[in-house]
Amino acid sequence: MALGRAGSQAISIRGVDLVYTGQGEPVPALSQVDLEVAESEFVSLIGPSGCGKSTLLRLVADLLPPTRGAVLIGGRPASETRRERRIGLVFQEPALMPWRRVMANVTLPLEIVGQRSGQREVAKRLLRLVGLEGFERLYPAQLSGGMRQRVAIARALTADPVVLLMDEPFGALDEITRDRMNTELLKIWQETGKTILFVTHSLAEAVYLSDRVAVLTPRPGRIRTVINITLPRPRQPEIKQSEEFFALENQVLRALGGTG
Numbered sequence: 498m499a500l501g502r503a504g505s506q507a508i509s510i511r512g513v514d515l516v517y518t519g520q521g522e523p524v525p526a527l528s529q530v531d532l533e534v535a536e537s538e539f540v541s542l543i544g545p546s547g548c549g550k551s552t553l554l555r556l557v558a559d560l561l562p563p564t565r566g567a568v569l570i571g572g573r574p575a576s577e578t579r580r581e582r583r584i585g586l587v588f589q590e591p592a593l594m595p596w597r598r599v600m601a602n603v604t605l606p607l608e609i610v611g612q613r614s615g616q617r618e619v620a621k622r623l624l625r626l627v628g629l630e631g632f633e634r635l636y637p638a639q640l641s642g643g644m645r646q647r648v649a650i651a652r653a654l655t656a657d658p659v660v661l662l663m664d665e666p667f668g669a670l671d672e673i674t675r676d677r678m679n680t681e682l683l684k685i686w687q688e689t690g691k692t693i694l695f696v697t698h699s700l701a702e703a704v705y706l707s708d709r710v711a712v713l714t715p716r717p718g719r720i721r722t723v724i725n726i727t728l729p730r731p732r733q734p735e736i737k738q739s740e741e742f743f744a745l746e747n748q749v750l751r752a753l754g755g756t757g
């Protein structure tokens with residue numbers, strides 16, 4: 498797997514503050530955030546509503562500049578990776594183009610960068626990866642919520658992103674579908690070796706998916722603690738019934754409450 502620079506972390510967030518300024522009082526959203534994410538690591542962010550999780554993802558995606566500090570991807574400024582369009586984003590709403598078929602939604606990022614050759618092959622491979630082989634010709638309205646989110650994941654992977662940033666991607670799905678998508682995502686992660694930074698409100702989701710869970714304080718968000726998820730891999734859903742899983746969930750819960 499290619500590293501931006503030898504030995505550098507996939508994502509480095511260093512001494513980052515973010516203050517929103519605009520009309521009215523400035524809003525300090527993040528304060529003194531430091532986080533390193535290794536190549537191919539799966540890290541989740543969890544914290545109370547409004548603590549700055551989405552803001553932190555926007556900083557990593559270079560959709561917003563930090564007020565203080567720096568964000569590096571593969572040892573280089575995040576802006577460079579954004580210009581190369583090698584940052585994959587998946588949001589709670591899949592934001593597909595309703596007038597485009599599944600295939601054309603997935604090839605869209607390649608069209609934007611002007612890559613003509615091999616578009617369909619790339620999209621076909623990714624649709625197979627997310628379990629949507631045979632659905633290429635349907636329109637988004639003909640898919641279930643889980644399937645639409647799979648399309649969004651395939652689309653985010655088309656540009657072979659250096660990092661995959663996911664902001665509550667399964668938050669709008671029912672619990673059974675979410676559980677299934679979690680297992681699918683682990684499979685996709687294992688097959689692609691992508692570095693994933695994942696925002697969630699669900700303790701179980703964070704513990705099940707992650708190598709590490711970063712727990713944020715209320716706004717302005719700081720990283721209160723980072724919990725190592727020591728569960729063996731590959732993980733199957735049954736692991737959620739284990740004592741070790743409950744203990745880790747509890748550890749995250751206590752950290753959220755400030756008593757961890």
Ligand SMILES: Nc1ncnc2c1ncn2[C@@H]1O[C@H](COP(=O)(O)OP(=O)(O)OP(=O)(O)O)[C@@H](O)[C@H]1O
Nearest residue numbers: 517519524526545546547548549550551552553716
């Ligand atoms: N564009 C903006 N201008 C001003 N304040 C903002 C802006 N975007 C977010 N904020 C504020 O910054 C804080 C952090 O917002 P953010 O969306 O990052 O929180 P979050 O942790 O993702 O919350 P949630 O869990 O509800 O999605 C909030 O208090 C929010 O009101």
Ligand SMILES: [Mg+2]
Nearest residue numbers: 550551552664
């Ligand atoms: Mg958010």
